[in-house]
Amino acid sequence: MALEKMIPLMLDGIRDTMYMTTVSTLFAYLLGLPLAIALVLTSPKGLAPRPLIYRVMDAVVNIFRSIPFLILMILVIPLTRLIAGRAYGSTATIVPLVIAAAPYVARMIESSLLEVDPGVIEAAQSMGASIPEIIFKVIIPEAKTSLIVGATISSGTILGYSAMSGAIGGGGLGQIAISYGYNRYQTDVLLVTVILLIVLMQAIQLIGMYISRKTDKRVRE
């Protein structure tokens, strides 16, 4: 493909991919964070144990996580139409992306929150802290570094999903790779999209790790 055609195509692709990834990650966190907090609180060893509620949420998360993304995308087409008005394109793809990523994000956050030293939580309890105070003043700030690392990994995974969605009508670099590289045998386009995806992934990883290192106070200077 000629360079003057390739560049605008790729710029559009990057823009769409970044749009899908950031918006999906944002919504996945909006759903995943409360879910993770609820999981941590209601677990049998949590601050407010509710074994039944915990088991139900735990099972729901596992069910959604066990459906492969492409199949999930097809499964939720009716819902996607309902929310986005159509089942193809970048905006529409956000719906299945969020549904697939939210349980994943919830697990990532849950594991970060569980890493917090129980002794610190006990100390807060001994000072008379309430459960919301323990969550927002102790657990989340103490888990900050791990949460940022988790967000880095999660947005990387969502980037991968968004590329996969190109196979059945999603937008962005994945769609370009499939419609040009696979359907029309334009290997040069395929290669460029792959390189761009690698660059994007690296950028996410580098920025995420930089922020987590900068904000972590546990490191000796």
Place this chain on the structure above:
Amino acid sequence: MALIELRHLSKTFKGKTQIVEALKDINLEINQGDIYGIIGMSGAGKSTLVRCINFLEKPTGGSVVIDGKDLASLTPKALRSLRQEVSMIFQHFNLLQQRDVRGNIAFAMEIAGMKKADIDKRVDEMLEVVGLTDRQHNYPSQLSGGQQQRVAIARALSTNPKIILCDEATSALDPQTTTSILNLLREINKKMGITIVIITHEMSVVESVCTHVAIIDNGDLVENGTVEDVFSQPKSQAAKKLIFRKAGADMGSLGERMIRIVFEGSASTDPVIASLAMECHVAANIMYADTRDVNGKAFGQMILQLPEDKLQQEKAIYYLQSKGLRVEEVTSGGA
């Protein structure tokens, strides 16, 4: 009325296969201004006991009354506000790793709902008390264990508590740092009149700072009283084991007659053993000797191995008793 009253306190943990009675019918009164040591071997139940005092562990039986309030009768909210009067410090300090020294001290006051300006002022005062003003912007990972425990003490003091509970607060520290932390606690007790409960497995901690002591063994409170009384006349096996731990370890193999003599107050300055040898011509073998300074008074004990001759043994015991010392038989291995 006692500041802390434990009445028939019991705590049972139910596991899947077994039931563990961590505390059995504990009765204890701790008065305002006491420094009360609770000592026991690990696994004796002392950590559970201290967590029952602020209801971090809910007892399965009996009651905890603090300042006239029965904790079981309090609403969750009232319990949380009571906890602001009962601070706690821990073996592993339990500081917020992502907050600096100031932030950690401020934390307890934020929970207590104090205003920002008041918090700042109080943080400065607390930094002064624990001597960490120059470290106020450091993070816990940049501090030594002793400094971290000082931060924890400042945090505990900041809300003006009536009681400070110390759960093995010096167990992770070296002897020198332990001494400085204990001195700080003693100073806090003297200057501010704060009642302190110290959980420990180290006898030396009780000796150096406590006014009273309770001995917990296998979930039972076996003995309690002033440190002087308990240390000079331990009655229970557990107390004897803790107080003469070192001696007990040495005696298992010896079957000959041994006695323990106890020095109280002035008697420990007399050269009794030398006199015993010179005046009665009895050569006693000193198996173990230890003199301790308990709250300004000298206390000591010695374990003597007596000669095989029965007459000489009686002579020695009679002589020691005539000097005003308490003499006890030590059975092999069971000190």
